Amino acid sequence: MITMMRTILASTALLLLAGGGTLVTGCGGDAAKKPAADPAVVAEAKQVWESRCVTCHGPQGMGNGTNAKSLKTKPRSFKDGAWQKETTDERIKQVMIEGGGAVGLSVEMAANPDLKDKPAVVDELVAMVRSFAS
């Protein structure tokens, strides 16, 4: 009898643990799929965005940076929901690292070859581009 009680108690504890775990990941939403981004990586991605991308793409990715007027091809607004849906993270990464020319877009979108060795920063930049969707 005591053994049975112990087993029941133990399995209740396990169930509680499992339940707790589910709750924690449940609250994380998307973050549950991958570990939270390293703050240093997030800071570096922000710094890259602000120093290299905003001039053309604008602070909110609307394609209205101070330099955009002088471009032959205007960058699209990253708020464009249809584009957000149809494009892939892989393509966004390729454009960022290899430049627009690599995927048949304007070469005014320059390559950033140094980002090739920083996949975590690139992932975070993709997340930033995705976050502009309205």
Ligand code: HEC
């Ligand atoms: C000199 C201006 C300029 C800078 C700086 C620049 N871009 Fe671009 N970018 C463009 C232009 C122009 C296009 C659109 C090319 C086209 O549609 O043919 C583009 C396109 C893109 C696209 C693809 C959008 C699509 O239509 O599929 C992404 C993603 C992107 N840029 C991200 C970035 C990021 C991230 C940075 C900073 C690392 C950056 N760009 C820096 C001008 C720039």
